[in-house]
Amino acid sequence: MLVVKRVVRFAGTAGPRCADLSVSHLSACHRLPSPKRHSPYSSVDSDRYSSLVKSVMSSRVSSQTPENLQAEDEHVYGPVVKGPAPSSGAATRVPKTLHPFLHPPETLEAEEPETGPLTRIVLNREGRSSVPSVTRVLQQTLSKEQIFYLERWKRRMIAELGEDGFKQYSQNLFKQGKLFHSAVEDILASGGTSQSRNASEASEHPLEVQGYLESISHVLEDVTAVRATESTVHHDALNYLGILDCVARYRGVLCVIDWKTSEKPKPFLSNTYDNPIQVAAYAGALNNDSNYKYQVENGLIVVAYKDGSPAHAHQLSAELMLHYWKTWLIRLEEFIEKRSSHASSAFEQKGFGV
Numbered sequence: 001m002l003v004v005k006r007v008v009r010f011a012g013t014a015g016p017r018c019a020d021l022s023v024s025h026l027s028a029c030h031r032l033p034s035p036k037r038h039s040p041y042s043s044v045d046s047d048r049y050s051s052l053v054k055s056v057m058s059s060r061v062s063s064q065t066p067e068n069l070q071a072e073d074e075h076v077y078g079p080v081v082k083g084p085a086p087s088s089g090a091a092t093r094v095p096k097t098l099h100p101f102l103h104p105p106e107t108l109e110a111e112e113p114e115t116g117p118l119t120r121i122v123l124n125r126e127g128r129s130s131v132p133s134v135t136r137v138l139q140q141t142l143s144k145e146q147i148f149y150l151e152r153w154k155r156r157m158i159a160e161l162g163e164d165g166f167k168q169y170s171q172n173l174f175k176q177g178k179l180f181h182s183a184v185e186d187i188l189a190s191g192g193t194s195q196s197r198n199a200s201e202a203s204e205h206p207l208e209v210q211g212y213l214e215s216i217s218h219v220l221e222d223v224t225a226v227r228a229t230e231s232t233v234h235h236d237a238l239n240y241l242g243i244l245d246c247v248a249r250y251r252g253v254l255c256v257i258d259w260k261t262s263e264k265p266k267p268f269l270s271n272t273y274d275n276p277i278q279v280a281a282y283a284g285a286l287n288n289d290s291n292y293k294y295q296v297e298n299g300l301i302v303v304a305y306k307d308g309s310p311a312h313a314h315q316l317s318a319e320l321m322l323h324y325w326k327t328w329l330i331r332l333e334e335f336i337e338k339r340s341s342h343a344s345s346a347f348e349q350k351g352f353g354v
Contacts, residue, residue: 280324
């Protein structure tokens with residue numbers, strides 16, 4: 001029979017002792033329990049420790065309480081303004097009526113001859129005084145967030161420049177923008193670029209716009225087949241109008257081009273705020289205006305800088321133009337709703353006055 005030797009430690013003995021166990025009796029053997037380990041907390045005065053914990057937890061003498069921290073934050077940063085959570089309805093809103101961006105009966109850009117006189121339809125308000133412009137619609141349908149930042153910027157500029165200084169600043173910006181657009185129109189009408197003009201020709205333009213023209217010089221190199229400059233467009237069905245800056249090919253693609261000036265860099269399309277909506281509105285009006293015998297599906301926003309640094313050119317693909325066209329339709333609906341509401345209120349007040 002196989003014999004297994006096992007070492008068994010007996011309490012009170014100095015050393016191990018061997019016992020012969022047969023395999024048949026192995027299952028009957030039980031392991032002796034190990035001695036209980038000594039706890040390091042056994043010597044702690046539990047009553048005293050419990051009193052110490054209760055004292056710390058119930059203490060209110062510390063200055064770092066939530067109430068004091070909130071009061072300190074309000075003193076340093078101002079009171080916390082809790083606004084309502086943004087509603088998801090604005091992001092998912094769609095136009096009530098989805099008017100087409102393109103006008104099917106008209107020919108597409110590829111079928112239109114590239115040569116011919118430039119189109120420049122001067123704005124005529126006679127009989128159309130009630131027709132809103134694209135700029136007016138966008139200004140009167142700004143979001144609360146846009147209005148907040150615009151007003152904050154205005155207050156900061158007035159605090160820095162004063163009322164008269166801010167007024168003069170705004171007038172200078174408007175003047176520079178007008179001179180810049182006029183200079184660009186002259187360059188495009190002459191069929192050249194700013195780099196191809198010699199020093200005497202360049203000096204014909206005011207000093208205020210020299211930096212802007214230098215800024216867009218690399219963009220003008222890719223502008224060809226100019227068809228319209230500073231020309232009025234009118235949407236016959238939606239009844240709004242605007243004056244677009246330019247219609248030309250940019251790197252071979254026919255675009256509605258919008259020239260912008262800025263004191264700060266705008267390297268991303270999101271930095272241009274409502275400008276893409278404006279370009280889409282102009283293109284949609286052109287596509288539905290009988291004065292223009294072609295269709296434009298793309299757009300371009302060029303941001304020029306006074307210091308002459310290279311302008312940023314933001315291209316709007318046909319897909320992006322359709323996206324901003326839908327946004328424009330929503331803004332136009334908001335404008336019409338506000339105008340109808342104001343007209344109703346004025347009518348009611350007039351009736352009560354009578």
